[in-house]
Amino acid sequence: MKEKAKKINEIMDEAGICDMRYGVKGMYIWLPYGMEIRNRIDSMIRGEMKRTNHGEVNFPLLIPENYFKREEEHIKGFSSQVYWVTHGGDKKLKRRLLLRPTSETAMYPSFALWIRTHKDLPLKTFQIVNTYRYETKQTRPLIRVREIHFFESHTAHDTFEDSEAQVREDMGIMERLGKKLCLPYLLNKRPEWDKFAGAYYSLGADAYTPEGRTLQIGTIHNYRDNFARAYNIKYKDEEGEEHYAHQTTYGMSDRLLGAVILTHSDSTGLVLPPEIAPIKGVVIPIIFKGKEKKVMDFAEKLHEELNGKGFVMDDREMTPGSKYYEWEKKGVPIRIEVGPRDVDENSVVMVLRDTKEKIKVKVEDMSSRIDEELDAMSERLYKKAEELLKSRIVRIESLDKRKASRKIVRFSWCGSEECGHTIEDALDMSLLGTGSERENGRCVVCHKECDTIAYGAKTY
Amino acid sequence: MKEKAKKINEIMDEAGICDMRYGVKGMYIWLPYGMEIRNRIDSMIRGEMKRTNHGEVNFPLLIPENYFKREEEHIKGFSSQVYWVTHGGDKKLKRRLLLRPTSETAMYPSFALWIRTHKDLPLKTFQIVNTYRYETKQTRPLIRVREIHFFESHTAHDTFEDSEAQVREDMGIMERLGKKLCLPYLLNKRPEWDKFAGAYYSLGADAYTPEGRTLQIGTIHNYRDNFARAYNIKYKDEEGEEHYAHQTTYGMSDRLLGAVILTHSDSTGLVLPPEIAPIKGVVIPIIFKGKEKKVMDFAEKLHEELNGKGFVMDDREMTPGSKYYEWEKKGVPIRIEVGPRDVDENSVVMVLRDTKEKIKVKVEDMSSRIDEELDAMSERLYKKAEELLKSRIVRIESLDKRKASRKIVRFSWCGSEECGHTIEDALDMSLLGTGSERENGRCVVCHKECDTIAYGAKTY
Numbered sequence: 001m002k003e004k005a006k007k008i009n010e011i012m013d014e015a016g017i018c019d020m021r022y023g024v025k026g027m028y029i030w031l032p033y034g035m036e037i038r039n040r041i042d043s044m045i046r047g048e049m050k051r052t053n054h055g056e057v058n059f060p061l062l063i064p065e066n067y068f069k070r071e072e073e074h075i076k077g078f079s080s081q082v083y084w085v086t087h088g089g090d091k092k093l094k095r096r097l098l099l100r101p102t103s104e105t106a107m108y109p110s111f112a113l114w115i116r117t118h119k120d121l122p123l124k125t126f127q128i129v130n131t132y133r134y135e136t137k138q139t140r141p142l143i144r145v146r147e148i149h150f151f152e153s154h155t156a157h158d159t160f161e162d163s164e165a166q167v168r169e170d171m172g173i174m175e176r177l178g179k180k181l182c183l184p185y186l187l188n189k190r191p192e193w194d195k196f197a198g199a200y201y202s203l204g205a206d207a208y209t210p211e212g213r214t215l216q217i218g219t220i221h222n223y224r225d226n227f228a229r230a231y232n233i234k235y236k237d238e239e240g241e242e243h244y245a246h247q248t249t250y251g252m253s254d255r256l257l258g259a260v261i262l263t264h265s266d267s268t269g270l271v272l273p274p275e276i277a278p279i280k281g282v283v284i285p286i287i288f289k290g291k292e293k294k295v296m297d298f299a300e301k302l303h304e305e306l307n308g309k310g311f312v313m314d315d316r317e318m319t320p321g322s323k324y325y326e327w328e329k330k331g332v333p334i335r336i337e338v339g340p341r342d343v344d345e346n347s348v349v350m351v352l353r354d355t356k357e358k359i360k361v362k363v364e365d366m367s368s369r370i371d372e373e374l375d376a377m378s379e380r381l382y383k384k385a386e387e388l389l390k391s392r393i394v395r396i397e398s399l400d401k402r403k404a405s406r407k408i409v410r411f412s413w414c415g416s417e418e419c420g421h422t423i424e425d426a427l428d429m430s431l432l433g434t435g436s437e438r439e440n441g442r443c444v445v446c447h448k449e450c451d452t453i454a455y456g457a458k459t460y
Numbered sequence: 461m462k463e464k465a466k467k468i469n470e471i472m473d474e475a476g477i478c479d480m481r482y483g484v485k486g487m488y489i490w491l492p493y494g495m496e497i498r499n500r501i502d503s504m505i506r507g508e509m510k511r512t513n514h515g516e517v518n519f520p521l522l523i524p525e526n527y528f529k530r531e532e533e534h535i536k537g538f539s540s541q542v543y544w545v546t547h548g549g550d551k552k553l554k555r556r557l558l559l560r561p562t563s564e565t566a567m568y569p570s571f572a573l574w575i576r577t578h579k580d581l582p583l584k585t586f587q588i589v590n591t592y593r594y595e596t597k598q599t600r601p602l603i604r605v606r607e608i609h610f611f612e613s614h615t616a617h618d619t620f621e622d623s624e625a626q627v628r629e630d631m632g633i634m635e636r637l638g639k640k641l642c643l644p645y646l647l648n649k650r651p652e653w654d655k656f657a658g659a660y661y662s663l664g665a666d667a668y669t670p671e672g673r674t675l676q677i678g679t680i681h682n683y684r685d686n687f688a689r690a691y692n693i694k695y696k697d698e699e700g701e702e703h704y705a706h707q708t709t710y711g712m713s714d715r716l717l718g719a720v721i722l723t724h725s726d727s728t729g730l731v732l733p734p735e736i737a738p739i740k741g742v743v744i745p746i747i748f749k750g751k752e753k754k755v756m757d758f759a760e761k762l763h764e765e766l767n768g769k770g771f772v773m774d775d776r777e778m779t780p781g782s783k784y785y786e787w788e789k790k791g792v793p794i795r796i797e798v799g800p801r802d803v804d805e806n807s808v809v810m811v812l813r814d815t816k817e818k819i820k821v822k823v824e825d826m827s828s829r830i831d832e833e834l835d836a837m838s839e840r841l842y843k844k845a846e847e848l849l850k851s852r853i854v855r856i857e858s859l860d861k862r863k864a865s866r867k868i869v870r871f872s873w874c875g876s877e878e879c880g881h882t883i884e885d886a887l888d889m890s891l892l893g894t895g896s897e898r899e900n901g902r903c904v905v906c907h908k909e910c911d912t913i914a915y916g917a918k919t920y
Binding site for chain 1: 492499539573
């Protein structure tokens, strides 16, 4: 029987990712190990942004009320969720300020200043900041929080076609990040009623977790010129004629780490994809009385060799077993055990975090074997998650709630909002949206002929 | 005659560091080039923190009112400056939340949970976050802002002696950072009336800028057990007896970059210390009709060789002169010019940003020469600033305002608050505090014998 996975709070607590005892609901304290993981994910994203020529910017946290109130749909979408700053010291502010829930309304007045002619386009920017949403739903660390560690790219283009090319670039970035984080996902075009406030359309990257739900880990939006009209972002073309710019955004958050934890953890605790593991491995000398020096010297030599690969040495005075457990709970990919016999044989025992497989390796092969095993572990974690995801997708021809439980349902949908809501109500699920594939069939509700495939699941 | 230095706003604008047209006073938009510099400074600080075994943490921005209101001196110091969040959406919050002006009050309730016994000490943490202060004084980019990009380390120790050792470690870090940023400074123990709210004592690192003022670029505080008593941070010693912990903090902000700009810029614009220059150099091919291909091929080969050193190639269709000016305004340390004659001679012309010196270098020597010149530039910038700082320190024996103008005054001070304020009023300056040196003399006001040397200057 499969052992029960630990709860996310327990895993985070035992690994030292967050302290969840802060005095504001939905806000958490990031601990050093958690910060090292988070910084690694940020670096990964920065690397992708640099590769694709996005410039990093940083806009203020506080947004003046009049900046915010210029795009109607956007206000509707966010105004119930914003934190308002009303006082500075004892003084009531003349103009209320809000904490950014996302940065469109902070940034686009500047876009209107920066963009003059077609030569200023495309404008590709991003920032990594914390955003704030006064969530009314139940909060949960990494998954639904009120202080969100947020990546947001904002771009502007001369044509809709160019903005579509940007969406494709973003999709490519999402795919590369998914691979590195060992997170497969479905990319769904959200239904009209669930798109981002102000967007022309929204794509959501939906990972599937063993809890039987999908988790949105990234969103890509094409705004067309909706925001440009509201914020007066215009450019002159070569003939000097004015046009509104076309805009896109791409957003991700700490949910990436949330999905990693929910997807890969086991009954012991955290399992980290090697790419984001702050510590790739730990060397543990197993001391027997009288053999201490021999083993310690050997272990120290190994550690010296592996230091540059992100390995640490654990020579604390504790039983090996409790050390093993501690490092396993931190999700460290590889453990190197060294006992007296290993010294004699000039070898080590390598233990893999995900499979717990033990491998005897000659010291001369150790370094290259580590590289191989880390790569193999990444691939294995991705494959395992991909198999789970695929195995949970079921094609349905009727609205059978039992068949849908803990599954991702796949069905033909005519695209009408009425049928969409009928599906959501009947299955007690969210309609994630439509995939890019086309298949002839009949809408699962109204039986109209259509070629659109939609997905539904319980979400977070 | 010395050319007039540009204003900081103009330099920042022309270099592309910040856009200063945001809709909230004292808050600025960081542009890509500015962010690259800022990220480099952050990395430098993270490196120092890692070297000295501080763990990075991240506490929430929003602090509950009751957390804040536990240390009386601290409240007095900050309550007129905090931004208050009072509403979530349309709902009035039951408990007001404040934006951190600094993080003592957010962190120390957790310290009380984390610290149980002497084994938990020392606890060494830091975070890099934005802090918010509703400044009533005139705001100025990088110097006095309402959204502060802030580094703060917070430590806890079992004894006062150990907290003093921490202060010395922080002083060492400040010195290393000062060297890298080419910023000499005086370290002054602030007078009682100017120490940090809640501190036992405060040290300020005061850089001197050519504007004739000192700028506080770092502060190190020993809190003794003042905060520990307010936040109940206690540990059990080996005998099981309870004691309050001793705490220190160390803070720095974007003022580091402010000091760099004010100190090193010239009449052309920004001069960046090589260590934080996002672009170390630029290769500029100088094209003459008919020689294009020869020069371009040569320049491309050079750029390939120098790419890993942080050099870029500028082959835009513009006059060389306008390119030079643009890169100079960005403070890029080295320019490599390549014309047809250089190709024939297998050499380049290297131009140094600070001295504008032109050096002819053989291609085979180029790479090592670049390393040498960058190091020499760092040293030169530091030395120049140090000479300026030293030349502006004047020993005074009486309160002569004219003699003190644009200077750092140095004088004997008995230490009394009354004499201190008399000096401040008479010279229209701030008393920066006392240096570590001892010299026998008589207080410049009351003529009492004393061996304390104090410094005064106009500050920002």
